[in-house]
Amino acid sequence: MKLEIKLQPQPHFKKQVEKERRKIKRIDVDDIGHIILFLAALTGIWQLIFSLGIFPKISLPSPAMVAQSFAVLFANATLITSIGMTMWRLVISFSISIFLGVGVGLLMVRFRSFGKTMSSFAVGLQSFPSIAWVPFAILLIGLNDFGIFFVVIMSSIFSVMTSTYSGIGNIPTIYLRAAENMGANGLSLFRFVMIPAATPSLIVGIRQAWSFAWHALIGAEILIAASVGLGHILLVGREFQLMDQIIASMIIIFAIGFVVDRVVFNKLEDKVRSRWGLNQTKE
Amino acid sequence: MLSKDESQSLQNILQIKNVSKVYYSNGGGDSVAAAYNEHVVLNNVNIDIKNGEFVTIVGPSGCGKSTLLNIVAGIDRTHSGEIAIYGQSTDSITTDVDRNRIMIFQEAALFPWLTVRENVEFGLKIANVSKDKRREIAIHYIEMVQLSDFADAYIHQLSGGMKQRVAIARALALNPKILLMDEPFAALDVRTRQLLQKQLLQIHQSTKKTVLFVTHNITEAVALGDRVILMSPYHENIKKEFRINLRHPRQLNHPIVDAITKEILQESKDFEHNEIGDKIAATATF
Numbered sequence: 001m002k003l004e005i006k007l008q009p010q011p012h013f014k015k016q017v018e019k020e021r022r023k024i025k026r027i028d029v030d031d032i033g034h035i036i037l038f039l040a041a042l043t044g045i046w047q048l049i050f051s052l053g054i055f056p057k058i059s060l061p062s063p064a065m066v067a068q069s070f071a072v073l074f075a076n077a078t079l080i081t082s083i084g085m086t087m088w089r090l091v092i093s094f095s096i097s098i099f100l101g102v103g104v105g106l107l108m109v110r111f112r113s114f115g116k117t118m119s120s121f122a123v124g125l126q127s128f129p130s131i132a133w134v135p136f137a138i139l140l141i142g143l144n145d146f147g148i149f150f151v152v153i154m155s156s157i158f159s160v161m162t163s164t165y166s167g168i169g170n171i172p173t174i175y176l177r178a179a180e181n182m183g184a185n186g187l188s189l190f191r192f193v194m195i196p197a198a199t200p201s202l203i204v205g206i207r208q209a210w211s212f213a214w215h216a217l218i219g220a221e222i223l224i225a226a227s228v229g230l231g232h233i234l235l236v237g238r239e240f241q242l243m244d245q246i247i248a249s250m251i252i253i254f255a256i257g258f259v260v261d262r263v264v265f266n267k268l269e270d271k272v273r274s275r276w277g278l279n280q281t282k283e
Numbered sequence: 284m285l286s287k288d289e290s291q292s293l294q295n296i297l298q299i300k301n302v303s304k305v306y307y308s309n310g311g312g313d314s315v316a317a318a319y320n321e322h323v324v325l326n327n328v329n330i331d332i333k334n335g336e337f338v339t340i341v342g343p344s345g346c347g348k349s350t351l352l353n354i355v356a357g358i359d360r361t362h363s364g365e366i367a368i369y370g371q372s373t374d375s376i377t378t379d380v381d382r383n384r385i386m387i388f389q390e391a392a393l394f395p396w397l398t399v400r401e402n403v404e405f406g407l408k409i410a411n412v413s414k415d416k417r418r419e420i421a422i423h424y425i426e427m428v429q430l431s432d433f434a435d436a437y438i439h440q441l442s443g444g445m446k447q448r449v450a451i452a453r454a455l456a457l458n459p460k461i462l463l464m465d466e467p468f469a470a471l472d473v474r475t476r477q478l479l480q481k482q483l484l485q486i487h488q489s490t491k492k493t494v495l496f497v498t499h500n501i502t503e504a505v506a507l508g509d510r511v512i513l514m515s516p517y518h519e520n521i522k523k524e525f526r527i528n529l530r531h532p533r534q535l536n537h538p539i540v541d542a543i544t545k546e547i548l549q550e551s552k553d554f555e556h557n558e559i560g561d562k563i564a565a566t567a568t569f
Contacts, residue, residue, distance in 0.1 A: 177358055178392035181385060182406035182457060192409065196396040277395045277439025 069244035093152035105164025130155035130216035155216035163205020167198030302364035326519035339508030424452040444475035
């Protein structure tokens with residue numbers, strides 16, 4: 001309440017913000033240290049099991065053998081093209097999924113009875129295993145990229161849909177009233193109030209949708225037998241008993257998932273939450 | 284020459300004419316008649332407000348004061364009667380929301396994804412005011428509410444009192460003719476409330492805006508208003524009007540304020556036999 005009465009410049013204010021920021025950065029560095037330690041321990045255990053000779057070499061190669069396979073895959077550009085191809089598929093199908101998901105979500109808001117029915121339906125479809133779409137996609141569309149797109153879209157679109165629906169549906173009426181009172185209506189209300197007000201919920205939904213899309217994409221690449229892609233390396237690896245390649249590809253799949261979720265979405269969600277004032281735990 | 288009627292309406296910036304409001308709720312009966320419960324909120328209310336006047340409406344919860352304010356703001360619809368601004372019915376301008384009356388809500392209703400300055404600029408942005416111009420206007424009003432140091436802060440970084448000051452700046456930025464305030468200081472602590480009351484009076488003095496201010500706090504109503512309208516929950520209408528002949532700039536704790544507060548309390552004695560009455564009496568003194 002001191003700030004209220006004094007009404008004088010508050011030099012601490014900016015300093016405090018700066019301090020908080022620095023604190024967050026330090027935690028980041030600590031986190032990375034812990035992750036490296038964890039990975040080192042994991043590799044150690046792996047090496048130990050390998051050295052004990054429980055499994056034949058062909059079933060469980062050593063970390064060094066996998067590293068070598070990495071180098072080979074990298075040198076002959078298989079890895080780069082595979083990552084590129086998989087990411088390209090992801091970007092295309094995930095964009096379509098967000099676009100259509102937000103669109104249908106808005107229709108659900110506009111037509112309430114449709115929204116009610118669709119949202120209970122969508123919740124059911126969210127837990128529908130993505131791989132179960134594959135035979136349907138193969139027969140309907142074929143063994144091609146479009147079949148893969150279909151599986152990815154069907155696996156992720158419902159999360160986008162429901163988060164759009166609930167995000168916009170749960171905007172406090174007072175925001176809309178205040179905005180309308182200040183002259184916002186139709187498009188301006190939508191653009192300047194509804195979209196930003198629903199953003200935190202939308203980001204949570206898109207993050208979940210990304211995770212579903214990623215699962216579906218790798219699964220579909222294996223089962224629809226794409227010619228290139230991270231899933232394809234797994235498929236070939238299984239057929240030719242190239243366990244080192246399989247593990248190398250798995251590591252890449254894990255790393256991409258980790259980076260996108262931890263770095264991209266975590267940062268984005270954190271930024272949005274703190275800006276929207278949803279992180280009120282400090283001090 | 285203007286006719287008497289016309290000159291009257293020019294003087295009265297806001298006219299509330301025979302406004303009634305009825306809510307229907309589903310009673311769950313079998314017959315059509317029994318299926319609806321009729322609940323009268325406002326019954327034929329008439330108020331004329333002069334340009335630049337500071338009018339406060341006070342009454343216990345359930346007397347319809349907030350509903351009345353919402354109707355004036357155009358947020359709620361009347362059942363019958365009309366709201367006129369400079370003699371022109373607002374019904375004729377319902378499609379394009381006019382910004383001649385801006386509402387300030389109890390919970391500031393600021394947008395958390397915008398900074399203080401962006402919040403103040405919001406209505407101007409909607410009205411397609413150029414970027415430089417709206418920045419200039421926003422900074423002016425942020426200064427007026429003494430929040431210049433917080434222009435780039437986000438809403439969650441502010442205290443409750445600061446939030447209400449931003450809401451006031453945001454309303455003023457649109458240069459409305461009438462400020463509508465729905466218990467804007469009810470959620471604040473006593474010291475902050477007094478500070479904001481003082482600031483509001485200063486702003487009223489310097490901008491000469493017409494203010495319609497709803498509260499359930501009698502002392503607040505008397506301290507701020509040129510005219511206090513006491514509403515009764517039983518008649519869904521005005522019980523009595525009090526003119527506060529105190530010159531501006533005012534002192535909030537002037538003896539006359541106390542005297543009139545007591546008088547209004549006396550007047551609302553007939554509410555006292557139920558809990559509504561207790562509530563209004565309890566909030567009259569700090």
